[in-house]
Amino acid sequence: MTGNSVELERAEAEDAKALxxxxxxxxxxxxxxxxxGPGGPPGYDSVEWNAxxxxxxxxxxxxxxxxxxxxxxxxxxxxxPDYHVCERIWIDTDQMRKGLGTRTFDLVWQRYPSADVWVLGTPEWNTRTNPFYQSIGFVQIGxxxxYSWDGIYYEKRISSGLPKAMSSIGDIRDGQQRVIAEGRVEEVTPTRAVSSRKTGEQLRVADAILSDETGSIQLVLWNEQIRQVKDGTSIRVEEGYVKSYRDELQMSVGKWGLIITLL
Ligand SMILES: CC(C)(COP(=O)(O)OP(=O)(O)OC[C@H]1O[C@@H](n2cnc3c(N)ncnc32)[C@H](O)[C@@H]1OP(=O)(O)O)[C@@H](O)C(=O)NCCC(=O)NCCS
Known part of the structure; x- marks a missing residue:
């Protein structure tokens, strides 16, 4: 631990290069x-990306x-609301392992006092980030x-109970956006081939039933999502959206959405 001061300030355009x-x-x-192999997450070496x-x-x-x-x-x-994501943290190489990462998170907790939960993903292979996140209280949930690699998904609960941003399945309503829900996958249909009405492109689709103690909902899975959802597992969906089709609610996972296979 250093005696240096640590501060967190909003970045500005002119900081993009140094960052x-x-x-x-x-x-x-x-x-x-x-x-x-070499490289890092998207845009990590691009001034334009950071700007x-x-x-x-x-x-x-x-x-x-x-x-x-x-x-x-x-x-x-x-x-x-109050379901925050640590999208990225880094400490410059000459400052690592001096407690700066830990002190940064202390400042983050203070800055978001109403947060219910913090989540993040990190590569399974990373022998530095996994112990780091665990040392500051993140717990692997799935x-x-x-990404092309398997990620470990962590969360840190700040308050107890169901986070405000999460829905019990029985409470999910038609038209709901940004749904975060957890449940057990009870059935997955065989994959069907369909062509996109807009582009004519060939797509693969399968349906699953997602259930918790409050209800069940149909989950529509497209392409790569299909292999992520196995019968009998428990999953969390983030950025789900709901429509009704022939009076049945159907939830899909959006482009920015995430399917987490829970432990
Ligand atoms: C991960 C990272 C942010 C940690 O920041 P840091 O300021 O070096 O971490 P701290 O000094 O606060 O470390 C706290 C604890 O984390 C763990 N830890 C940190 N670096 C570690 C390492 N190289 N190996 C094993 N454990 C480590 C230790 O438990 C450490 O406590 P200790 O030093 O008392 O043993 C920093 O290493 C980093 O920027 N890495 C590259 C970028 C990255 O992977 N970012 C996260 C992905 S988005």
Whole structure:
């Protein structure tokens, strides 16, 4: 632990270059912590990507300052009210393992006092991030299939009970957007081939039934989503949306959505 001051400030356009440089150094050092090859997450070495995220009004992009100098970055997203996502955190290589990451999260908890839950995904191979997140109280709840690698999905509950942004299945309504719900997969139909009405493209589709103690809903799975959902497993869906078809509710998982196979 250093005696340095640590502050979290909103990043501005002119910080994009310094943030990108520190981000590139931080993620390039993953090669020593299990990374299967060079590179990092999308845009990690791109000033344009970072400038774009700084401007993005759906994200809160912070610079981490140590003694007034940029020592890393932290990007916050959300999937619903008080359901926050740590989209990205990094600490520059010369500042690592001095407690800055931990102190940054302490500042984050203070900045979002009404948060019910924080979630994040990290690669299974990463021998540095997994112990880091566990050391600050994140608990693995499952695995994601969001990327080409399997991700470990973590959450940290701040308050007890069902987070405000999550729905019990029996409460899900027609037209609902940004649904976050958990349930058991009870049936998955065989995959059918259909062609898109808009583009004529061949698509694969399958239906599953998702149930909890309050009810059941049909879950429509497209293409890559099909292999992520196995009969008899429990899953969490984030960014689901609901429509009714012949008086039956159908939930689909949006483009930015996530299916998490729960432990
Ligand atoms: C992950 C990261 C943010 C951690 O930041 P940090 O400031 O170095 O972490 P801290 O010093 O607060 O470490 C806290 C604890 O995490 C664990 N930890 C941190 N680095 C570790 C490492 N290299 N190996 C094993 N455990 C580690 C330890 O338990 C550590 O406590 P200790 O030092 O008392 O043993 C930083 O390593 C990083 O930027 N990595 C590259 C980018 C990345 O992968 N970001 C996350 C993905 S979005």
């Amino acid at each position: 990108t440089d520190s981000c590139k150094r931080a993620f390039d050092s993953d090669s020593e912590y299990g990374s299967p 774009d995220k700084i401007r993005n009004r759906y994200l809160d992009y912070y610079k981490i300052l140590s003694d007034g100098e940029i020592a890393g970055g932290f990007i916050v997203g959300d999937r619903g 695995k994601t299939h969001e």
